[in-house]
Amino acid sequence: MSADVSVDVSVDVSADASAPGRPGAPERAVRAGGPVRPVTAVLARLAGWDVAVIALAALVIVLASVFVDNFGSSRNFTFLVLDLLPIVLIALPMTFVIATGEIDLSVASVLGLSSAVMGYLWNQGMTIETIIPLCVLLGAALGAVNGLFVTALGLPSLAVTIGTLALYRGLAFVVLGDTAVADFPSSYTSWVTGTIGGTSIPNVAIIIVALAVVFGVLLHATPIGRWTFAAGAGEQAARFAGVRIPMLKFWLYVATGAVAGLTGVLWTLRYSSARADNGSGLELAVVAAVLLGGVSIFGGRGTLPGVLGGVVLLASLQNALRLSDVSNEALNIVVGALLVASVLLPNVTQAVRAGTDRFRRRHSHPTGSPPLTAAPR
């Protein structure tokens, strides 16, 4: 007698009507809750990760508003949004890339090269209106190079983008050297740092909201989103279902590059300074935010609201700590710890669940056989 077969969750499907009247296999058709429920519980728990992160972000904001001086000020709010701008923008396409099981570590270098080229072209006397689209295109082209290496040559994205991380940053220094270009027109720089009307909401929030909506819809309500998750969760099955995985991944890298290029422009305008080292190390904050938001590093799982929650959690925590005079080194420790925790926690949760499950089974089964999820051949 198996103690597992206690809950019968049979559905109103009249399937047994077709089963031949053979005396052999009656119970086999019964769907039992026992071995099924823990698995779905774990999945439900993981699906709830994004909700948890959003709640945690809200909690940090509330606590910081109460306990940290100036955190709740409208001026700080503006700065907070401006600070998270580069992270949130790049995190949007990065969510897709990571959901397919790949990664792009070159984004901060693309940002830097875009900034350097922007300064160079401005020095050459080009207009800002020409430079901005050129920088976005440059980002797209740099992303396409990553994409070609990963898809056409089949190289591991981790290795490729570590390589282009160094390569693109090096090119940025070739373009601009150690100098900075600072004399950008104030009509542009003040728009980026300015706020909407009399509110404390920065103008760039419009860009954030617009892109977040576009990428959110793309991920959760279009075929591209379905293919993205399928490619990450079961590459072969996706291929057998007609998903053109190389093409999908290629365009995701292009999109990531384009957004990083645009972010380079915004970064330059915000600080009125085009420098080759702009955005150094930003890729880690972006990846941390995406993973913190519940996107699986192995691909196949995640939500965009969760990623937005991850970005806000990370940014508000950093902001609050900085206001509390915590050093930059300590801030890095916090980011690193959050990154490790976000990768570790889902696995720990799963392991604990599996452990207690096995324990429970051992004590309900006389023979104490371990749970086997795979059906026998």
Added chain:
Amino acid sequence: MPPDSTGPLLHVHNVSKSFGVVAAVRDVSIPVYAGEAHALVGENGAGKSTIVKMLAGVHRPDTGSIDLAGRPLDLRSPADARAAGIAVIYQEPTLFPDLSVAENIAMTRPPRGRFGMIDRHRAARTAADLFARLGVEIDPARPARGLSIADQQIVEIAKALSMDTRVLVMDEPTAALTSVEVERLFAVARSLLEQGTAIVFISHRFEEITALCARVTVMRDGQHVSTDLMADLDVDEIVRRMVGRDLSALHPQRTAAPGEVMLQVEGLGRDGVFEDVSFTVRSGEIVALAGLVGSGRSEVVQAVFGVDRRDRGTVRVGGQRLRPNSPRAAMSAGLALVPEDRRLQGLVMDASIQRNVTLPRAGSLARVGLLLGGAERRSAEEWATRLQTKYHRLSDAVSTLSGGNQQKVVLAKWLATMPRVLIIDEPTRGIDVGTKAEVHRLISGLATDGVAVVVVSSELPEVLSLADRVLVMREGRLVRELDRDEATEESVMFAAVGQGPQPAATAESASTATSEPAPELEVSR
């Protein structure tokens, strides 16, 4: 069981084993006597493999016991089973190709020389002694790579003997052997029997069972049906007990009225994998692609569908030439492929039932590029219900379903694309018998509705009961085309292994029951 000399040496005693909700084996008892070969027969999925795995120490029975010489065994690992004197030989030998034959034999218990180093000379002598005992000539010094499958199995047997094996379990050892090789293997088995070893023998070939075994246990749907002396049963009766119905029921009579050619494959080739494959399938026709595992069947259908490369040849669907290497082009031409490996190729295991059913159609279900308003849910629900899939919620991961229901999800996924040509690779592998019958009815129904169906299957009864025509592949080539009337287990198997049909084994009837055991299998040495 009290230990006594007349009792069985190995007694599988009322064992049951479940995997999740699926009961693989229920209350099965098998007595195996010393010096006797005991056949274990049943259809695929009857539970034979589970019994073997319990004897091998891979699985532990939930209830019941396995007794050796009257003493219950507690086999927690393959090492326990070996220590108890039970050796298992599988269809695919598991030798290390780059080690010598002698080293392979000494692998589990290498003879130690000075300083704990392995004593190669002693290992070679041991191997030579064992081969002499078995009456075979294999050079112990040669590498295992390059040995024929039969010789590799004999090495496995020698390996088993080196560990004082009392019970030898042979799980379909002959599936890939020619009849000459089978003779050689049986000669070795007989000499073991004379030395008092008990053998558990699993095979789908009745002539081998009747030639070697003294006793036979029939299993069906994980349950014990009967254990008898071989002499008391004829083959027809065994088959009846295996399938639990009369043989005529195996052939659902479908009045096939094939229409126009739907799938036309010409000169298909891929370097080193398959060559010069040409066939056509008409609307309303079921064509089976048979052959041994590794003969290139799956590779051919995957190249037809475009997930695998093809180097030569053309594929036409409904007269239209298909672009190579593009599953998407194949899908829009009306081709669908239910792949061989359900868990890897057929399904995204962690994704929901709904996402899996609608994945190939994500593009066509979208309105102005958006998947909103439950179009996916409605479609998934419709097709899951049509196939009588049992599920809790459409949002559950497919990994929570049983094998049979997973297969139904794969079928739903592809039938929803409304294919004109449906290719199904191993339609019923690893699913329970009830679902199997449903799937078979479904396939027949689809053909009746005018779909051109290609079935790839390793199960001969399935091939024979479903197919209007059988194409047999061997070593990457189509070697035989058999009409429904010509196709028998023998004719298909002979073509698959590359043996001319031998006079005594040629069966004229279209029944799946084998003829009398072929006399040339009566080995005397």
